[in-house]
Amino acid sequence: MNVFLGFARNVPQNESYSLQRQYLPLGKIGGLPAWLNPVTLPTLDELTCPTCKKQMAFLMQIYCTDQTDPTFAFHRTIYLFLCRNPECSKPNDASNFVAFRCQLPRANGFYSSESALDPTVVGEVADPFYNESTYAKLCAVCGCSAGKKCARCTKRWYCCRDHQVIDWNREHKSTCGNNEAGDITTSTLTNDFLFPEFAVDIEDDEENEGEKLLRCIAQLKKFENVENGITPNDLEGLEEFAKDEAFNNFHNVISRNPEQILRYEKNGNPLLASDHAPEPNDIPPCHICGSSRRFEFQLTPHLVSLLGVDSPGQSIDWATVMVFTCSQTCRMNDDGYGKEFVFKQDFTNSVE
Known part of the structure; x- marks a missing residue:
């Protein structure tokens, strides 16, 4: 299989709607996640950093299906989340990352089986399959599954207390109780928890x-x-x-190609950055079906420069971040989100 390169592309504010889930974006960095399955989302525990116990932030996603995938994986997206706490970023340690794989058959309750919405043709439209009673409630700050709502207006939902405080100070203090809409995608305000948003374009490696x-x-x-x-x-x-x-x-x-932010080569070999190279026994089998995992894609250092995470002292950094996925592309319960394996290399051989 060829190596495909991903490049970040700025999206004008008036076109940012094209990265919403109903348009099946090829890839996106930062902002809110565009959930392939909007009903069965990763849980709060699955998105909690094991080190600092804070909520991880959406880093990026790529739409990556091919003709060899099973019919239940007609649509297939990989998601990466990252803890924003720089103290949790340690050399050659990927515990501050988490990856999820989500798949859907061609016939499903969230997309047309004939063709995807083309934002250049239909413009900005609401999700035609939206169902308030079945779609998961989303946190107004991070766009992940929310289990708590504002007790005063009951309109805004949150995944945790920290994000409720962020939203209160950002916007909600002045709008609470004013018959505001509960849909977070209508807000034009960003927040410091989210990474900057970009589209991802894919090209063949030369x-x-x-x-x-x-x-x-x-x-x-x-x-x-x-x-x-x-x-x-x-x-x-x-x-x-x-x-x-x-x-x-x-x-x-x-x-x-110094501006590449990812390298995709399903079933290929990762481009190693240091002597801390993963061995086959370092890659655990799929926790769902027990099959071996295979390399699928990796992030490059240029992506770090786009995230605005530089800070004095310790900061978020990597040489490369590799994602290994189930070799059988197994099916998850309710076509939900299954964790995959992340391996990080830094330009150092020290391991803490």
Whole structure:
């Protein structure tokens, strides 16, 4: 399979509606998640950072289905969430990330089985399948599943107390009880919890077959050297060599398209950034069906620069973030959201 590259694209405010769920966006960064299945969403616990216990923020999503997928995965989207607390970002540790896979058959209760809405043709329209009684209530701040509502006006929903406070200070204090609409997509105000919003455009990688072959040979030689055996005295030097080789290769490949924010190669091999390379036994099997997971895509360093997360001292950072998904594309209960495996590399070999 070819490698596909993702690039962030600014979307004018008057066209931002095109990233809403009813239009099946190819990909988006930041803002509110565009839920493929708007009924059975990830739970609050699933979106809670295991370190600081705060709600994670929506980072990005990509629509990624192909003809080899089962019929129940006619539509397929992968979601990534990230904890905004920089203290939770540790070298070579992906515990501040969580990934979800969601799939739907062609015939479903949320989209036409004939064709998707084209925002350039129909313009801004409400979700034609919206059902207030079945669609999940969404947090007015983060767009995730909400279980609490404002006791005063009963119009605004929240996933947690922290987000209710954010919304109160941002907007709701002046509108509560004024017969405001409860639909959060009508608000033009952003908030500091959300990452900046971009569309994602996908293009073929221009890496030729010769370059790909050289990259594969370099990876093969690395593992052959390990298989042939080394002495304890050789270990430190070999580790440094492997790290340098991986970094140089990563830099050379990324520098051809420095503004790429993701690399997609389903069933392919990730582009390793350091010597902290995932081994097959580091990738746990699918927790739903028990099948092995395969590499699907990875994030690149350029995405970090678009998020506005630079801060003095410790900050959110990565060399690359890899996502591994179920090799059988198994079906979730109620066509909901299943967790997938995330692996992070940094330009360091220290692990805390």
